Amino acid sequence: GDSVTQMEGPVTLSEEAFLTINCTYTATGYPSLFWYVQYPGEGLQLLLKATKADDKGSNKGFEATYRKETTSFHLEKGSVQVSDSAVYFCALSDQTGANNLFFGTGTRLTVIP
């Protein structure tokens, strides 16, 4: 079945450090891929998405490229800020009629000043 494997945390970085959170997926067909972010005390927000191979999603300085050959969708940011501290979830949509989302386990990022 469809699944997402996400780098386990927690991850602690200093401000302005480079961030990579790895995400790989297993899917039949051609899923859409997403990164969601959950800030402390809040629900999930869509951070970025990519709907086909080689697409790059980007938002708020974060980027991720849909790599079909490596079945990956790694999240990157060149210079993190304290306000980026949150839990990040990689997810895929199976594109069936129900359009279910399958989530990774989440990676907690803490950025220290």
Place this chain on the structure above:
Amino acid sequence: SQTIHQWPATLVQPVGSPLSLECTVEGTSNPNLYWYRQAAGRGLQLLFYSVGIGQISSEVPQNLSASRPQDRQFILSSKKLLLSDSGFYLCAWSLQYGYTFGSGTRLTVV
């Protein structure tokens, strides 16, 4: 604009008590609706989804049930809560590529 309302934000309930969490969507018609749970220290787990009024699919066997009495209303229920039902419950809707999540309900069963 499309919005999703989920309430209450927090809930503390004793073991064995009933549960009803409500989610309503505005600004869209016939969306797919979902209930997810995030248990402490774990990822998001899909509990139920619905592609239309009265149509409910369950992803995992459990102590909970869901209903969709109206197109834009999705309810999560339990007749008798267990300690293991504690967690953060998220309602979501989708049409095509996008998902929109509610703000969540943190349920603590004591």
